[in-house]
Amino acid sequence: KSDTSYRIDSHTVLFGVIGDPIRHSKSPVMLNRAFREAGVNGVYTAFHITPDKLGDFIAGVRAMGIRGVNVTIPHKLDVMKHLDRIDESALAIGAVNTIVNDNGVLTGFNTDGIGYVRSLKEEAEPTLDGKNIVVLGAGGAARGIVYALTNESPAAITIVNRTEQRAVELAASMRERADVRGVSTDSLQSVCVDADIIINTTSTGMFPHVEESPVEASWLRPGAVASDIIYNPMKTKFLADAERQGCRIHGGLGMFIYQGAYAFEYWTGQPAPAAAMREAVLDAFR
């Protein structure tokens, strides 16, 4: 199986990721490993596409029949106008990170939020039913995650943000789907003490600002889940403090793995070899 799948020949199907910058991306290593593991005759590369070349790139996808594309910063919003269809959840989130090319019909999906939730359930908390969830931050990442959380059955979702207005607006746009409210960071302590799961989607604590944390660890309840979408460093100050406080911790690498796993599944219709994908990414970080 691996012999034939590893051969690049005249049947090899093309995939890739676009971004600006892009050379730091671990997606090629992760997806090529997935193809090899699953016996898919595909090749996945990184394309450095500047904003002025985005339209030409999509024309190239159509011309060459590139089967699948992942989309990262700064193209997640702008790429939408070049596609034929936008999946309902990507439309609600307002961003596309995965394109599927079905015989020339290009559909945009968003696998970031559902990837995060799958990672949370597989790695930290098998069911989110009835849970009291706090989301720190109200930016693009929070939007996808809150949307995906509303597909579960949490008791309540509270979005806490430095700029209160953004939290209130994000909550309002999701309110039909679940009990979601938005508050300012003034309420952070009172919101955290009641939380079952606290999710950091802000950049606070990301390399090189590794000494920063979005919350005071003493505000966290022992036994609660502390989750961070940052994966550089793999254990942020927030997670290290939470662990000492007796919380269960969940790092950000899984979100990256599972957003790629969903993309793989949309493109190939096969279950993603998630363990091998994680191994490939961890190897690439070493």
Ligand code: ATR
């Ligand atoms: P992303 O797409 O990664 O979510 P974003 O849309 O720029 O990025 O959102 C960044 C989020 O992190 C916002 O919620 C932002 O708070 P504001 O809306 O108040 O700007 C939050 N954030 C970034 N730096 C922060 C800091 N130093 N303290 C608190 N919140 C911060």
